[in-house]
Amino acid sequence: MAPDRFSVGIDLGGSRLRGGLVSQDGQLVARVETRTEADRGVPGVLANLKRVIAQLLDSSDPSRVAGIGIAAAGQIHPATHAVVYAPNLNWKDVPLRDEIESAFGLPTYVDNDVRAAAWGEYRFGVGRGAKSLIAVFVGTGVGSGAVVNGMLLAGHDNAAGELGHTQVVMDGLPCLCGQSGCVEPYASGSGFVRRVEAALAQHVETSLAADIGGDPRRVTAALVERAAAAGDALARLLWTDAERYLGMALANYVTLLNPELLVLGGGIMLTSPSLADALAEQVARRATVMSRGVRVAVAALGDSAGIFGAADRVWLHL
């Protein structure tokens, strides 16, 4: 039997930088995690990134590592694999592939982090064996990736899957993206923060005020869910809106793609596990008849999905 071959998978997020050495058959044989330190600017983040990659390469026979895959939280140029724009990193037009290829002499590929995580779940997570899936990640924002017949839908501008910016309310709440009525203001960590902030500014009475010591930035989905369960009116409105508007957006996605599997992941799905059931019920009720039988499952790879996905994309690109 031929010896295992490996690739490096990196998940470069706004706050955490995670890396792994992954065998071609999906075994994670080494893992490194550190802070991204986006506040140190491009050179600082690149230095951290190179240090993580060097550590991972040191953990194996270098001749058995085929390449480096990076999942980056931003918009990636489909041809050059530069990071066109990454608000969480505060990056614009950073030639990430070139930087890493010239530093390590290994073929390097950069994908969007959410789509890479979807690919990770498809290849080695809860989506293994599915012919088609949509994977949705709900955290500070809402993103997704879709796989159809073994193909990750990237989009013409490498921008497919922006579920958080589909509109669910005509002339609805303003979104950070500049539009209004998007999913994110109703159903995301940042959305909860902004809605509580607005409510407090209008002197709405809510038990959340005490939970957060008056600081809306401390609002979390878990706090909203708990206050809603305890009967707080504002929290109930926010939680119900999150369920039904995200549910409607998911149902529409399922109605358009008719996938075999819908994977639900992201930070909020971990801290509020009952949300998955509520969303599954919404999809079963709102998706078109022929598609509402979609299987719904919770993501399996946690915060390693991006590592797995990025590492595996190397074999596809090579």
Next chain:
Amino acid sequence: MAPDRFSVGIDLGGSRLRGGLVSQDGQLVARVETRTEADRGVPGVLANLKRVIAQLLDSSDPSRVAGIGIAAAGQIHPATHAVVYAPNLNWKDVPLRDEIESAFGLPTYVDNDVRAAAWGEYRFGVGRGAKSLIAVFVGTGVGSGAVVNGMLLAGHDNAAGELGHTQVVMDGLPCLCGQSGCVEPYASGSGFVRRVEAALAQHVETSLAADIGGDPRRVTAALVERAAAAGDALARLLWTDAERYLGMALANYVTLLNPELLVLGGGIMLTSPSLADALAEQVARRATVMSRGVRVAVAALGDSAGIFGAADRVWLHL
């Protein structure tokens, strides 16, 4: 040069039955059109269908015809190519492929009519050369098909693309499908009929009442558009709703798939050509920033798109 090879393409709709003989490179060399006569039941429609196919086969050297593709207005079983359910034909579980294969001894493939039309536009219409497209057809209902990297998205249950049954209003107008808030009640021929009917039942004053002689079934998109332009309040509400809710649904579709091209077709796009511009403007405004540069074009093949698409699918299946 080898002599041309041909396939038969059939578009089997609720009212019209259209067929063509199409060369492998997309030349329509014969065309037949007749009434479907759905009221004659399955045997009557099958007799009409076989007569059309026989006529088309007679127009060529039979040895040069490779197969038969049928685009049918209904839900098609992905493996058996039976028509599972076709409300406009009043068909349930009709083994259409088996019927036609045994009658003509030629390999036969059945696709959904809207997805076949999308494929026709992609291969031989306005979508030629595009790497990815969404084609949306607006008429009595609203349907669509999407092509990504040369693959028609069919869905796990052969049910992808049901744009008309994505929801655009939470708890909105009831839809014939049993849900509420779908696109179709706001932006389709059948939707206009039902909204005018409801308005007349509530004695709403509208110039449309005279246009249609009091019979809501005579409402058309062209009438609504004209009355709206002349200042009729009901017609303006209906037309504006159609533009903005269909526009929102299209923008969401574009935000999810990030296609190169958005094709707009169907009966209403022919009778109300200005609608395409209004929808393009809605998409440019509502789709996420990275995707709103999508090119928008009007379908080129008219009511032959299904024929072209069905005929061409034969070569893919063979």
